[in-house]
Structures are given as C-alpha cells and as structure tokens.
Amino acid sequence: MPGHIIVGAGLAGAKAAQSLRREGYTRPLTLLGAEAEAPYNRPPLSKEYLRGQAERGGIHVLPEQWYAKHDVSLRVSSRVEALDVDGHRVQLSTGEELGYEKLLIATGSRVRRLQVPGSDLDAVVYLSTIGDSDRLKRVLATAGRIIIIGAGWVGLEIASAARVKGIEVILVEAAALPLEKVLGSHVAQHFATLHVSHGVDLRCGVQPVAITGRDGRATGVDLSDGTHIDADAVIVGIGVTPRTELAEHAGLAVDNGILVDASMRTSHSDVFAAGDVANAWHPLLGRHVRVEHWTNAAWQPRVASQSMLGIAASYDKLPHFFSDQYDLSMEYTGHTGDGGHDSVVLRGAPDDHAWMAFWLRDNTVLAGMHVNDPRAVRDITTLVRSGQAIDPGLLADSTHPLRSLLRT
Numbered sequence: 001m002p003g004h005i006i007v008g009a010g011l012a013g014a015k016a017a018q019s020l021r022r023e024g025y026t027r028p029l030t031l032l033g034a035e036a037e038a039p040y041n042r043p044p045l046s047k048e049y050l051r052g053q054a055e056r057g058g059i060h061v062l063p064e065q066w067y068a069k070h071d072v073s074l075r076v077s078s079r080v081e082a083l084d085v086d087g088h089r090v091q092l093s094t095g096e097e098l099g100y101e102k103l104l105i106a107t108g109s110r111v112r113r114l115q116v117p118g119s120d121l122d123a124v125v126y127l128s129t130i131g132d133s134d135r136l137k138r139v140l141a142t143a144g145r146i147i148i149i150g151a152g153w154v155g156l157e158i159a160s161a162a163r164v165k166g167i168e169v170i171l172v173e174a175a176a177l178p179l180e181k182v183l184g185s186h187v188a189q190h191f192a193t194l195h196v197s198h199g200v201d202l203r204c205g206v207q208p209v210a211i212t213g214r215d216g217r218a219t220g221v222d223l224s225d226g227t228h229i230d231a232d233a234v235i236v237g238i239g240v241t242p243r244t245e246l247a248e249h250a251g252l253a254v255d256n257g258i259l260v261d262a263s264m265r266t267s268h269s270d271v272f273a274a275g276d277v278a279n280a281w282h283p284l285l286g287r288h289v290r291v292e293h294w295t296n297a298a299w300q301p302r303v304a305s306q307s308m309l310g311i312a313a314s315y316d317k318l319p320h321f322f323s324d325q326y327d328l329s330m331e332y333t334g335h336t337g338d339g340g341h342d343s344v345v346l347r348g349a350p351d352d353h354a355w356m357a358f359w360l361r362d363n364t365v366l367a368g369m370h371v372n373d374p375r376a377v378r379d380i381t382t383l384v385r386s387g388q389a390i391d392p393g394l395l396a397d398s399t400h401p402l403r404s405l406l407r408t
Helices: 011-022 065-069 130-142 153-164 180-197 245-249 294-308 374-386 392-396
Strands: 004-007 029-032 072-075 080-084 089-092 097-099 103-105 109-111 124-126 145-149 168-173 201-204 208-214 217-223 228-230 233-236 240-242 258-260 271-273 278-282 287-289 320-325 328-334 343-347 355-361 364-371
Touching: 004 011, 011 029, 011 294, 065 072, 080 245, 103 294, 124 130, 130 153, 130 233, 145 153, 145 217, 153 168, 153 180, 153 320, 180 201, 180 320, 180 343, 180 355, 217 233, 258 271, 271 294, 278 294, 294 320, 328 374, 343 392, 355 374, 364 374
Parallel strands: 004 029, 004 103, 029 072, 103 271, 124 233, 145 168, 145 233, 168 201, 258 278
Antiparallel strands: 080 089, 089 097, 109 240, 208 217, 217 228, 278 287, 320 328, 328 364, 343 355, 355 364
C-alpha cells in the first residue's frame, strides 16, 4: 500500500512532512520539489539573505539530514506533470508514476511577469527563488542605479537593501502610493515618506511601457508619463499568482487558489492543499481567504497533516505578515476582507519610533499593525479575534492598555 505524497518542497511541504512524522505517521512519505534545493524559507530572500546577514544553510526550513533521519524521501529536481486524483497517482516529468494514499499540494505561487517590450532582456531581475536572490546580490554588488517596478512588500524591502548599500533607487508604482491597496492611503503615505527620506526616487501613478536595452541587456525603462530612466538593472516585483495548474487539470475546485475547507481538504476527499496555493475557508472570518505570507505556509500544514491522518482539525489563525525596512520592523495581523474598512485609528504618531495602526469597520477592529513594538502582537491579535466594538478614542490613546478596551 502506498504512503502519502507532498507535492511542493517549500516551507509548507517541509512543515507538512515534519507534522506528519510528529503526529505519528510511520508509513512511506515522499516530498517532491521542482527546485534543486532542499526546502527553504523565502522571506529572507528579500531581507537577511539578500543583505548578506544569513548563510544559505541558515534559511533552510529543516537541517538537510532531518529528512533521512525521519525516513522522508526528499526528491529535489522532481517536477510533477500531472495528478490522477481518482487513480491516486502522481506523474513526474521523467514519466515516472508514483502511487499515494493521501496527497498534499503545496506548490506555492509564481511571480507575475512584466508584459512589455524588452521584458526578456538580461538584467531584468525577479525575486522568487534562492537563485534569484543570489543573482540579485550580484546585481546590487555592482550596480550604481537600479529601477524597481512595483512598490509592494518585496519591492520596498529590495529598495531598502539597495539604499543601505548606497545604490541609487528609482521605485515605480502604478498606484498613487506604495501599499495603498493593502494599507489604505493614510498608512501607506508613511511608507512613501519613509523611503523618500532615505533617498528613494519614488514615482507613483506611472507604469513601465517598455524596457530599453543595448546588446541584449536592459539599460532603462520608458514610463507611461513619457519619461525615460537609465539604470544598470531593472528589478520587477508586481505580485504573484498561485500555482494551480496541477489542481485545475486534475478537476479540483479552483478559485483564486485551490479551494479547501477549514481542515485543508480540497474537493477530493484524499487531496489536501496548504500555503500560498490554498484558498481556505476561515471559520472566524466566515469566508475563503488566500494569504501569500509565511505564516500560512508555516502553520496550515499542521492542520492538513492532522486531517490527512483522520484527526479533526481546523485552521483559524488570523492572517499575519511582517516586513523589515531600514530601521522599521512591522507586523500586521487580521484581514479587512472584501468590504474593507471604514476608518483607520493611529495609536502614536508615524514620526515616533514605535506606533500602531488599526483598521476598523463599525468600530470593530478588523486588522492591526505595530511598528517597532513586537510585544503588541498578542494584544492586537486578541482585539481582532474578539469581534467587539471598540471606542476609537480609547484605541488611539496609548495611556489605555489595549487589553483594557475589551469587555470581559
């Protein structure tokens, strides 16, 4: 009888293998990864690893010897071409077929590619894999000026790393402000101010229309406002899309990711999904949520592994993400949802070293963020999970402890 197979050897895949063994699963367990590298964490690729503050082995999810020690067959450079969910079989690019009892899909996401003339030139860099981060390191070691397309979290973190190295940075963003869609204009303005104060040339409300080059190498960008910018390299960070192709071709339900219930089970009873690729029903929020951040990839696999073993489990952790830029370290907890928020409350001033922001609807805290105050995470999480209406004036008053705002 075949054992369990995990497709995708990233953070979610490695954590699932670890959880299955911890839960007492002793039968064959295979972890299949398309990359040649053992599973590693991706946040350091635009943070510590990119800045040279972490070694390659230091960002691995588990020590490489862990897999053999726990009888996990880690097969790198093993791309899965197709799934036969009714026949319980996986087909590899080599033509090899493997049978399974239960399957976990943890294929993550892929970067969106810029679709403009010249986007295939050399010196156009994306950041998704450890190899991409190595390439970006080499670019930052020699470049005097770079253009970053996209002022999302990755773009801002790369801009921060480049400015610390003294590199001239032009940051191009289609929206009116960096992170405007995620944080709203009120808080997003602070991140714009932060980067401008560190010397970033921030160009908002414009898009690239072409990447120019010479001898096959990118040398600049033409923008939609008619301007041209010369640069030594062009770095693109315009978001990601979930890798759902295997699930779609296998006939699984897919909508902005692989649809799963709170136990991480897909539309097929023996197939599960976790991490970036999973659009999971969240029992607290009352809707499907797909989050492209470390926390889901780290914690969903435990629920998935328990469900694969017939143990009742439900994933209800709040969406959570973090970022480090210059001397700013932030963590965001919660989810504003499709309806969005109707007000933003600041606790402290963005000019201060440490402050907080809260996104509310009908005076209920949907999400909260701290800047340089990691001790606040627990209280922010408690506020969001409570679902209670909060007095915005007291929420803004730092003399009132956050816990005191909740009715007992």
